[in-house]
Structures are given as C-alpha cells and as structure tokens.
Amino acid sequence: MSTTNGSNDLSSEMEVDAxxxxxxxxxxxxxxxxxxxxxxxxxxxARDTTIALGAVASANGSALAKIGCTTMLAAVKLEVMxxxxxxxxxxxxxxDFHMPPICSPLVRxxxxxxxxxxxxxxxxxxxxxxxxxxxxxxSLVSGKAAWLAYLDIYCLDADGSLFDAALLSAVxxxxxxxxxxxxxxxxxxxxxxxxxxxxxxWEKEPVNKEKRKLKLxxxxxxxxxxxxxxxxxxxxxxxxxxxxxxxxxxxxxxxLQLVSLNKPGGPGLAQTSAIQDCVALTxxxxxxxxxxxxxxxxxxxxx
Amino acid sequence: MDEKxxxxxxxxxxxxxxxxxxxxNRAHGSASFSxxxxxxxxxxxxxxxxxxxxxxxxxxxxxxxxxxxxxQIGKAxxxxxxxxxxxxxxxxxxxxxxxTTTSIIIQVVNDDGSLLPCAINAACSAxxxxxxxxxxxxxxxxxxxxxxxxxxxxxxxxxxxxxKALVYLVFRNSILSVLDEGSKQEGESIENxxxxxxxxxxMTVNDYFQCLEQGxxxxxxxxxFLRKKLQSKVQSDVSIAG
Numbered sequence: 312m313s314t315t316n317g318s319n320d321l322s323s324e325m326e327v328d329a330x331x332x333x334x335x336x337x338x339x340x341x342x343x344x345x346x347x348x349x350x351x352x353x354x355x356x357a358r359d360t361t362i363a364l365g366a367v368a369s370a371n372g373s374a375l376a377k378i379g380c381t382t383m384l385a386a387v388k389l390e391v392m393x394x395x396x397x398x399x400x401x402x403x404x405x406x407d408f409h410m411p412p413i414c415s416p417l418v419r420x421x422x423x424x425x426x427x428x429x430x431x432x433x434x435x436x437x438x439x440x441x442x443x444x445x446x447x448x449x450s451l452v453s454g455k456a457a458w459l460a461y462l463d464i465y466c467l468d469a470d471g472s473l474f475d476a477a478l479l480s481a482v483x484x485x486x487x488x489x490x491x492x493x494x495x496x497x498x499x500x501x502x503x504x505x506x507x508x509x510x511x512x513w514e515k516e517p518v519n520k521e522k523r524k525l526k527l528x529x530x531x532x533x534x535x536x537x538x539x540x541x542x543x544x545x546x547x548x549x550x551x552x553x554x555x556x557x558x559x560x561x562x563x564x565x566x567l568q569l570v571s572l573n574k575p576g577g578p579g580l581a582q583t584s585a586i587q588d589c590v591a592l593t594x595x596x597x598x599x600x601x602x603x604x605x606x607x608x609x610x611x612x613x614x
Numbered sequence: 615m616d617e618k619x620x621x622x623x624x625x626x627x628x629x630x631x632x633x634x635x636x637x638x639n640r641a642h643g644s645a646s647f648s649x650x651x652x653x654x655x656x657x658x659x660x661x662x663x664x665x666x667x668x669x670x671x672x673x674x675x676x677x678x679x680x681x682x683x684x685x686q687i688g689k690a691x692x693x694x695x696x697x698x699x700x701x702x703x704x705x706x707x708x709x710x711x712x713x714t715t716t717s718i719i720i721q722v723v724n725d726d727g728s729l730l731p732c733a734i735n736a737a738c739s740a741x742x743x744x745x746x747x748x749x750x751x752x753x754x755x756x757x758x759x760x761x762x763x764x765x766x767x768x769x770x771x772x773x774x775x776x777x778k779a780l781v782y783l784v785f786r787n788s789i790l791s792v793l794d795e796g797s798k799q800e801g802e803s804i805e806n807x808x809x810x811x812x813x814x815x816x817m818t819v820n821d822y823f824q825c826l827e828q829g830x831x832x833x834x835x836x837x838x839f840l841r842k843k844l845q846s847k848v849q850s851d852v853s854i855a856g
Contacts, residue, residue, distance in 0.1 A: 417668060428692040435689075440815050556703075569822050572781075572813050576700030580786070580807025583826065590819055 335554050343542050350548070355592050357472075357534065357546035360600065362479065362607040364487040372488025374607075376480035379548060380470035385480035387462050387488050391501045394450065394457040402449020402457040406435045408464045408477055415469040415549070430474055433573065434464070434481060437562055441531040441570045444485065448525055451493065456501050458490065471548040472535045474560055479600060482530050486608055489522045529564040532600045533571075534593040536561070538579050545592050555579075559586070561593040565601065619766065619773065626832055628755075628768045633735075633843045635743045643744020647736035650770055651726035656736035658744040660716030673708040675715045680733075683722040694720075694730060701734055701784055701810045707747040716746060727770040728756040730782050730812065735840070742844045751787040751844075752809055753836050756780065757825045759817050765825050767832045779815030781822065783808055783829040787837040806830070 358379030367373035370386035537547040557579035629650030643658035731754035758777035
C-alpha cells in the first residue's frame with residue numbers, strides 16, 4: 312500500500328495509520344477524491360458476500376451470511392401453537408435480533424446495543440410486509456394448530472451494514488427451512504415423527520406427508536449507502552459509518568418493487584438525485600445477491 | 615375508489631393543526647402539537663452538563679425518550695426514539711454547547727394516525743421554545759398510497775390501516791425569502807433535500823418519488839403555520855432557571 316501523504320502541513324510527516332486515526336475525515340476525503348476507498352473498493356461496490364446454509368444442525372433452517380467482515384448467524388426453529396381466532400388459517404413468525412458482546416467493542420454485557428431493537432423491528436416489518444412468506448403455508452390444522460417460526464439472528468461481528476447482513480441471513484435461513492413431518496396423535500396433539508420410526512407411524516395419518524420447503528414468493532434484498540457531500544458509498548464498513556453519519560437503506564424485492572426506503576435522519580440531507588442513484592445501486596446489488604443465494608441453495612442440494 | 619375521503623378532505627389537504635408552546639412550566643421548553651385528533655406533548659430539558667458514554671464529547675448529545683399512550687415500552691418505541699434522535703441531530707447546531715446532553719421527552723396523548731410526523735413537529739416546537747440553537751426547522755408529513763396508486767396526505771388511523779403503503783417524510787422548512795426570484799436558484803436545491811424518510815409497505819419506486827413530490831408541495835402550508843406559531847412571543851413570563 313503506497314503512503315500518499317499529499318497534505319502540506321504537519322500531517323505530511325506522519326505515518327498513514329496515525330493520520331487515519333487522528334484525521335479520519337480528511338483521510339477518507341483524500342481517498343474519495345480519487346473515487347476509491349481505503350480498502351481498495353470503488354465507491355459503488357459492496358464487499359464480498361458469502362452465504363453458508365445449514366450452519367446450525369439442530370435448527371429447522373439456518374444460514375450464516377457474511378458481508379465483508381460483518382457476520383450474521385440466523386436460525387429458524389418451528390413450534391406448534393394454536394392460531395389466533397381472527398386468522399385460524401395462518402401461522403406466525405417471531406423475529407429477534409441479538410447483538411452479543413462478541414460482535415463489537417462498543418457492546419458491553421450489561422448495556423444492550425441501541426441498534427438491536429431497532430433492527431429487530433425493521434426486520435419484522437420488512438419480512439411481514441414484503442409478502443415473502445404466505446402465513447397460510449404455516450398452517451397445520453385449520454383453527455387448531457399452526458406453526459410458529461422463531462427466527463433468531465445473532466450478530467457475530469459488527470463491521471457496518473448490519474441490517475443488510477441480517478436481512479440476507481434471514482432470507483437465506485427461510486430458503487433453507489424444511490418443515491418437519493408431523494401427525495395428529497390420539498390426544499389430539501401434534502407430534503413430531505422422527506426418522507427412525509416413520510415406518511410404524513403409518514397408522515397415524517401424518518398431517519403433512521413429507522418434509523417440505525416453504526414456497527417463497529419474492530425475496531427482499533437491501534443495500535445501505537452512506538451519503539457524504541456528493542459522494543455515495545455503497546455498503547459502508549463500521550469505520551465509514553461512524554465518520555459519515557448519514558446513511559440510507561433501500562430494500563427491493565425480486566420484482567424490483569420498493570419494500571422500504573429508510574433514511575433515519577443524520578447530519579446530511581438527501582437530494583432526489585442521490586436517492587435515485589442509491590436505488591440504481593440497490594438494483595445491481597439485488598441481482599448479485601440473487602445469484603449468490605441461488606448458488607448457495609444449489610450447493611446444498613447437491614450434497 | 616372515491617376521491618373524497620371519509621372526513622371530506624381532498625387528497626392533499628391536511629387536518630386542522632394546532633400548536634401550543636410552554637405548556638409545562640418546569641421544563642426548559644415544551645410544546646403540544648396536534649394534527650386532527652393525534653396529539654403529542656413534547657418537553658425539552660437541557661442542555662445539561664456531561665454526555666453519555668460512547669458519545670462524542672466535542673458535540674452536544676441529544677437523548678430522546680418516547681412514552682406511548684399505554685402499554686410497555688417495546689421495540690417500536692425504540693425505533694421511534696432512534697429516528698427522532700437522528701432527525702434532531704440534523705437540525706441542531708451541536709457545536710454550540712459541547713459536552714452537554716439535552717433530553718427530549720415525547721408523550722403520546724392520542725394516536726389517530728401520522729404519529730411520527732406529529733412527534734417530530736412537536737419536538738421541533740419544543741426545542742424552539744427552549745431556545746436551543748437550530749439550523750432550520752424540521753417539518754414532517756405523512757402520505758400513504760392506496761391500492762389505486764394515488765397518494766393522500768396526512769391520513770388518520772382508519773385510512774392508514776386501509777392503505778397499502780405509508781411514507782413518513784421530514785423536510786427542512788421552506789424558505790421565505792425577501793430576495794428576488796433570480797437568486798432563488800441556490801435556495802431551491804437546498805430545499806430539495808430530505809432529512810428523513812421512513813416507509814412501510816410495498817410500493818413501486820415511481821410511487822415513492824411521486825409521494826416525495828407531493829410531500830414537498832404539502833410542506834409549504836405546514837411551514838407557514840409553524841413560522842406563525844413559533845415567532846417569539848413577548849417575554850412576559852419569568853425566565854426559567856436552569
């Protein structure tokens with residue numbers, strides 16, 4: 312890495328690392344003038360993304376998603392419950408996002424992170440409003456039994472763009488989800504049919520014949536962009552987020568409809584042209600993420 | 615779908631607004647803001663010495679506490695607090711009082727739709743009442759999209775539940791300038807930026823930009839209302855001791 316100390320004052324004598332810590336904004340602006348970021352990415356490119364399905368063997372569906380260094384582990388566990396009276400044909404999804412102290416030096420054991428409940432609420436709103444999952448698919452016996460899906464997402468490393476990685480891991484976990492085979496036993500309760508004695512269970516009619524996957528309509532994908540003066544940085548890292556405090560998250564689904572556009576304040580204003588550029592970057596990112604997810608699913612099926 | 619809404623308003627008409635300043639006499643600043651039946655009470659305490667942990671001591675720190683009308687504080691309240699805090703960080707001059715904390719408490723008195731925009735307007739009025747240094751006012755509006763692709767402004771709770779998508783927008787207040795039209799060019803581009811945008815529900819990208827344009831147009835009457843109400847009143851009451 313070449314040390315480009317272009318400024319003429321006392322900072323020209325300094326090492327790059329010291330300059331980065333003492334004058335972070337100038338360090339970044341020096342890079343933005345050349346349309347590049349300190350980690351070598353061009354402004355519109357997101358970090359390398361990987362998805363690994365089935366990371367948690369005991370869960371019904373799970374995924375580990377990494378965007379750069381930000382790592383999220385999502386797992387779905389299914390439980391039988393009685394459906395609500397107003398919607399006897401529908402199941403339920405409960406989403407929880409955790410930021411344990413392992414993820415960042417700013418999160419301490421006694422003090423929960425401020426971002427955690429906010430991201431939980433945003434994920435819940437988006438997953439339920441985007442129509443990805445038809446809750447009627449989670450129904451077992453109308454009015455008596457339905458599935459309650461607990462989705463837990465753990466942040467293992469918080470390095471910026473937490474919401475993007477969390478949404479990606481949630482979508483991947485639901486793609487991997489397999490609903491187990493159950494049957495109604497004599498007491499009228501639902502029991503799980505385990506693999507070993509599936510032969511003996513045939514006299515008790517299974518409620519669903521085989522393990523099935525959920526049919527997912529449109530998958531929502533998101534991109535967070537940091538806005539700084541006239542520059543738009545896609546997928547900011549934690550350092551970039553703390554310096555340029557203004558960011559905008561766009562969530563699009565597979566048919567490129569806008570599921571959510573969230574700009575929660577911040578010191579900078581967003582012009583209409585900046586929003587349009589962010590939407591264009593998100594459209595590109597949705598295609599990338601679709602490909603990565605499809606590759607991960609086909610890898611799983613080969614095994 | 616009929617053009618007329620249930621309460622007889624047109625698509626871009628706002629509900630009757632009302633704003634009362636200095637309703638609480640112990641708080642450094644307070645305001646009660648209502649849009650139709652939605653009513654919010656905001657109180658400002660500060661600046662007080664010291665910042666919270668993990669906050670930058672070279673700037674003033676803003677803390678928001680949201681109290682719902684009933685029920686426990688849950689994730690929705692935390693989200694509102696975060697959005698409000700970041701919106702107010704945009705409009706406040708944070709360098710004037712470094713190493714201080716200002717607390718803004720929002721109490722929901724009645725919720726009849728457009729809760730977040732009403733809260734932002736109330737918080738802004740309370741900050742002006744407290745004399746906190748601000749760059750400009752934040753003016754918030756909500757608009758929702760019906761299934762038939764037209765948008766209506768300032769929905770009440772029934773309308774919000776029927777609509778397919780909802781957008782909350784916060785702009786800076788429109789500029790009332792004594793300069794002539796020629797020099798308005800610069801002002802136009804600054805006015806165009808949005809401070810905050812929160813959406814719920816699925817819509818197309820073009821619908822969103824259409825809502826943005828309509829929201830920008832609807833800001834003018836709201837800005838004028840706030841400007842009239844927040845003009846400094848005669849200081850006949852005793853100054854509140856910090």
